[in-house]
Amino acid sequence: MPRLLAFTLLLCVSLGAQADSYITRLLNKPVPGGVAVIDLGNATQPPKALYDGKPVLVVREQQTWRAIVGLPLTVKPGQQTLSVGGQARSFTVGSKQYPEQRITLKNTRQVNPNPADIKRIDAELAEQLRAYRSFSPGTPSNLLLDKPVNGPLSSKFGVRRFFNGEERNPHSGLDFAVPAGTPIKTPANGKVILVGNYFFNGNTVFVDHGQGFISMFCHMSKIDVKVGDNLTRGNVVGRVGATGRATGPHMHWNVSLNDARVDPAIFIGAFQP
Structure with a gap:
């Protein structure tokens, strides 16, 4: 006993x-x-x-x-x-159900791209996937992340999206409703591994926080960094805008782990089951 x-x-x-x-x-x-x-x-x-x-x-x-x-x-x-x-x-x-969101776009090419657009989109997707799949040896400076901007959420992660009534990919990040020109800050130390202007994402920055832990910011009006820059937590990467497929100014933030886009709300203590 x-x-x-x-x-x-x-x-x-x-x-x-x-x-x-x-x-x-x-x-x-x-x-x-x-x-x-x-x-x-x-x-x-x-x-x-x-x-x-x-x-x-x-x-x-x-x-x-x-x-x-x-x-x-x-x-x-x-x-x-x-x-x-x-x-x-x-x-x-476990399982989780995500809500739906219906969006109307005046630019129908952002819903049904023409052949030239598709060629551009495919090339841009390949470039971005290479960034998501990068794996550097460093340990992230912090796992509890800062919000890149202070403002209310306007669209949550995982929402099933319908553009002009047609279903497209689920929402892969968080959207914050903040004015154009608001500074966007990196939520942890990192290195800028990709900068570009893309058909859907507009002005975009990828920051590698270490070991496949990556932040992506898009739709920016201005980019303030370049590839190779080493950033400290809180450094400004760019300014909020409405470039790419966007109905108005907002900050879109993706978080990726081992090439899987995951809910950024988890890392800021705002996850909802």
């Missing part, structure tokens, strides 16, 4: 320590478009983790390594597998 009691106490302490993990409490929202935080143990060296064949952000919290796994909106609820050092580690993804 004493042995059983000791084992029970040890188990309770272990589960309590995991439940008390700050990173787990902050980020573990394992739903489509969310984040799964997975305990990887206390090895001396950081474990190598892959999800869907792509490298995953791994950070150390006290003596424990944790994988911060981005889950795309397309992931199916149920059992998923993380590869850790070649060994499979299972975790469970």
Whole structure:
């Protein structure tokens, strides 16, 4: 009996320590478009983790390594597998329903692009996907992110969008309703890895925070950085605008982990189940 009691106490302490993990409490929202935080143990060296064949952000919290796994909106609820050092580690993804949004655009080419537009869009998408898939070795300066601007949300992540009655890709970021010209600040340290003017996104900046943890800002009226710039948390990357496919000035912010666009609300403590 004493042995059983000791084992029970040890188990309770272990589960309590995991439940008390700050990173787990902050980020573990394992739903489509969310984040799964997975305990990887206390090895001396950081474990190598892959999800869907792509490298995953791994950070150390006290003596424990944790994988911060981005889950795309397309992931199916149920059992998923993380590869850790070649060994499979299972975790469970729950379900989440996202609302609909209907938008009317006067520029019909932004709904049904012509052949020349499509050629441009395809080239721009390939360029942006390369940026999303970059993986630098540095550890992010912070996981609890600052809001890039101070203002109310005008459109949430994951919303199913209908433009002029036709369904298109779900909303992949957060929109903040702020005036044109408002400074947009990087929510963590990072390096500028892509700057461009794109058909849908308008003036756009990608900032790499480390290990596939990437912020993207778009529809800007002005860009204040260039590729290769090293930014400190709070540095201005550009100004709010309405370039690209936008009905008015606002700040659109994407967060990507292991090439999965995830809900930025998770990282600012505003996630809603």
